[in-house]
Amino acid sequence: MNKHCHYHPTSPAKWYCQECMTFFCKSCMPDADEAKQQGLCPKCSRNLRYQGAANDIVPFWNRIGSFFGYPFALDPMILIAVCTFVPIFLGQNLFGLLGAFLLFCVLTKYVYSIVEHTSEGHLTPPTFSSAFTGDGMGIIFQQIGVFILMGLIITGAGHLGGPVLALIVSAFLLLSFPASVIILALEKNIADAINPLRQLSLMGAIGWPYMVLYAHLVLLFFALSATQDFILQHFPIVIAHPISGFLFSYFMVIIFHMLGYILLQYQDKLGYAADIQDEESESSSMLHNRSLRIDADIDINLKEGRYDTVLGILEDQLKKNPNSIVRREQLYKLLWASHNIEKLSKYAQPILRLFVSNNTPDKSATLLKKLLKHNPAFQLQDPELIFQLIQQLYNQGEYRLILVLVKEMHRRFDAFEKLPDAYLVVVKTLANGLQQWDKAAKYLMFIKQTFPEHPSQAKLPEYLNAVAAHKRLEFGQQL
Numbered sequence: 278m279n280k281h282c283h284y285h286p287t288s289p290a291k292w293y294c295q296e297c298m299t300f301f302c303k304s305c306m307p308d309a310d311e312a313k314q315q316g317l318c319p320k321c322s323r324n325l326r327y328q329g330a331a332n333d334i335v336p337f338w339n340r341i342g343s344f345f346g347y348p349f350a351l352d353p354m355i356l357i358a359v360c361t362f363v364p365i366f367l368g369q370n371l372f373g374l375l376g377a378f379l380l381f382c383v384l385t386k387y388v389y390s391i392v393e394h395t396s397e398g399h400l401t402p403p404t405f406s407s408a409f410t411g412d413g414m415g416i417i418f419q420q421i422g423v424f425i426l427m428g429l430i431i432t433g434a435g436h437l438g439g440p441v442l443a444l445i446v447s448a449f450l451l452l453s454f455p456a457s458v459i460i461l462a463l464e465k466n467i468a469d470a471i472n473p474l475r476q477l478s479l480m481g482a483i484g485w486p487y488m489v490l491y492a493h494l495v496l497l498f499f500a501l502s503a504t505q506d507f508i509l510q511h512f513p514i515v516i517a518h519p520i521s522g523f524l525f526s527y528f529m530v531i532i533f534h535m536l537g538y539i540l541l542q543y544q545d546k547l548g549y550a551a552d553i554q555d556e557e558s559e560s561s562s563m564l565h566n567r568s569l570r571i572d573a574d575i576d577i578n579l580k581e582g583r584y585d586t587v588l589g590i591l592e593d594q595l596k597k598n599p600n601s602i603v604r605r606e607q608l609y610k611l612l613w614a615s616h617n618i619e620k621l622s623k624y625a626q627p628i629l630r631l632f633v634s635n636n637t638p639d640k641s642a643t644l645l646k647k648l649l650k651h652n653p654a655f656q657l658q659d660p661e662l663i664f665q666l667i668q669q670l671y672n673q674g675e676y677r678l679i680l681v682l683v684k685e686m687h688r689r690f691d692a693f694e695k696l697p698d699a700y701l702v703v704v705k706t707l708a709n710g711l712q713q714w715d716k717a718a719k720y721l722m723f724i725k726q727t728f729p730e731h732p733s734q735a736k737l738p739e740y741l742n743a744v745a746a747h748k749r750l751e752f753g754q755q756l
Contacts, residue, residue, distance in 0.1 A: 725737050
């Protein structure tokens, strides 16, 4: 059964902490090094065990079509073509038979490299040149040795126990043959490949899917045999032999890719870890992005209910980077959800700046009302923020809130250069929003007397006449 992340139940686990007995996915471990299979537990800082692709790989029985398409890649098709057409030109003489045997050895070498290549997480075939490299050529003679030993074992069983024992031993060897191939591909050792205890151990580790694999392999061999028989009976020899050889090579590539894939699928039970290597991976800078590590720590602690820890992380990050929009947003959500009015009051200004920059006056109004309800004497200490807020709140229709924010503003921020513009917003609020015409007129007179150099002076008589007539004020531009 595939394991999933403790904190993201729909995500497959990539790491496991034996100390905490907790599984983590990639998003929980953005700073871990998958290439080196190294990562530290975010809870206890112990070394994690890498899970590889064991928990997110598609079961082999769900990708049968991909197995049949695997040989059609360029490299295996070149090899299959060589093994199919070269014997035609070599003829049926001794030289031709020797050439055919050598090509069979090359094909054997290549399909065994497919097992190893696939088990390491590569879902694309190995290169054509790998079939001719010296490294791993011994596997050919080891496989021949395995076949010879199997024959001797069956013969010996027949001599010792008669045909019944020989039949039983033959049946077991047939059943264990895929396991023998896998062991030989990985261990490169004849003794291990022929050892029934080693074979049973591998079969037991895989479990019932081994029988599903075996059934698929049997069907493939029957399909290959039946197709070759049909071709040899109904086609001329000149055509039948190349087609038969092509099919043999084609099916061998499929079968050995399937054997490698089952190793990849059940790697956790077989004691190793490998990930899919052919998919586009994240860059190293992304893997070690400190910001992602912080996001993961926040997420984990939130799901553990450790809100004070999250608050500490966010406060520390905002000290280092006060302008971080992401951290301000996270801080607001945490404080709002936890009803932490004291901290909301403390961080009100940076949070409100975020709302202003996002043009979300509804959020600004909700926060301000909550803070004022808790503390009616609450005041903002940034005149520029107040000016930006009241402009947005005017369009939102939050007229009473505007009057609270600008209360005594000329006394608190007498040097603020946009003070007359702020009071013109108040005039609009009183006249257009609340229809308090007398108060609107008083503010206009205050602007006329206090700010004689302000550009609005030329329009003030017009505004005063409109207020006296209880007419809506139109300033011509948003202040």
